[in-house]
Amino acid sequence: MLERSRLPLATVVERVGGLQTQYAPSPYVALWSRMHGFRRDALTKALEQRRIVQATMMRVTIHMASARDFPLFIAGVRRSRQEWWLRTHRKEVEGLDMETVSARVREHLENGPVRAPRLAELLREDGFPTVAWSGAGLWVELVRVPPSGTWKQRRADLYGLAERWVGPSTATEAEGLEHLVRRYLGGFGPATPTEVASWAGVPVTTVRPIMERLALRRFRSEEGKVLFDLPRAPLPGGDAPTPVRFLPTWETALLVHARRTQILPERYRGTVFSTDTPHSLSTFLVDGAVAGSWRYDKERIRLEPFEPLPRGVLRELEDEARGLAAFHEG
Secondary structure, eight states: OOSOBOSOHHHHHHHTTOEEOSSTTHHHHHHHHHBTTOOHHHHHHHHHTTSEEEEEOGGGOEEEEETTHHHHHHHHHHHHHHHHHHHHTTTTSTTOOHHHHHHHHHHHTTTSOEEHHHHHHHHHHTTOOTHHHHHHTTTSOEEEOTTTTSSSSOOOOEEEEHHHHTOOOOOOHHHHHHHHHHHHHHHHOSBOHHHHHHHHTSOHHHHHHHHHHSOOEEEEOTTSOEEEEOTTOOOOOTTSOOOOEEEOTTOGGGSGGGGGGOOSOHHHHHHHSOSSOTTOOOEEEETTEEEEEEEEETTEEEEEESSOOOHHHHHHHHHHHHHHHHHHHO
């Protein structure tokens, strides 16, 4: 956020712990704000070349992650995702064998990717209840196959087997959890075990012993809580220059687990995440914190500051907004 990166695209995605992707354009805007000279087709090509993978991962939500991170992320969250789903649907899945369901999904995908509606229909034809499709992807790992789920074709409903798309994995749950801890701290640290667990979507009891075992730096928060961070992670001072930045909807840095970053002032949380916009508004940062929202409309970026801003800041925002408008136009 302080300076656009010149690192390879996959490395940048790893540095931020993956990108939440319920809305296909969101990771494109997120990378435009974080990378020097980023172009839309770079992410689409990375998906097509299987360097970036789009799938259901942390918190049982759609993310993009590097092909290196994906199998470790999945190994770390698999058991917790399955247990969450079984609890949520306990009345509907009584007597349902999800291993059998996953085996049928594998067979249906044996000859290549299939659209989600067709997979759901095939499972019903197999005699499984409707709910079976909602949990199938937690027992057999699926990826969303491009061009679906990209800027130009936004509906991400074409599924393929992850083991065919990026290769089989032997990663263990312990290895995956340790990797998740390191990725979270790299993107959001210093943090507590509860914050890491909230981001990953796993019980804090599985994360805390790993963080206590790893060779991590430790700090003490103002509330007296122990905070963990990577050994050589940079800690910019309070006087570090903070240019304006534009963030998309579904921006992970604004979610509750990332409160310690102080990117989203609490007085604006109800505005950014309201009942009308549970996915969040698209926001912009001033001095490293959310100061308003934006939207692309008629080839322009429309700014809506939450409070009056100095003229110099508005000029800086307008300059950045012109670049983002050009990015939308392609």
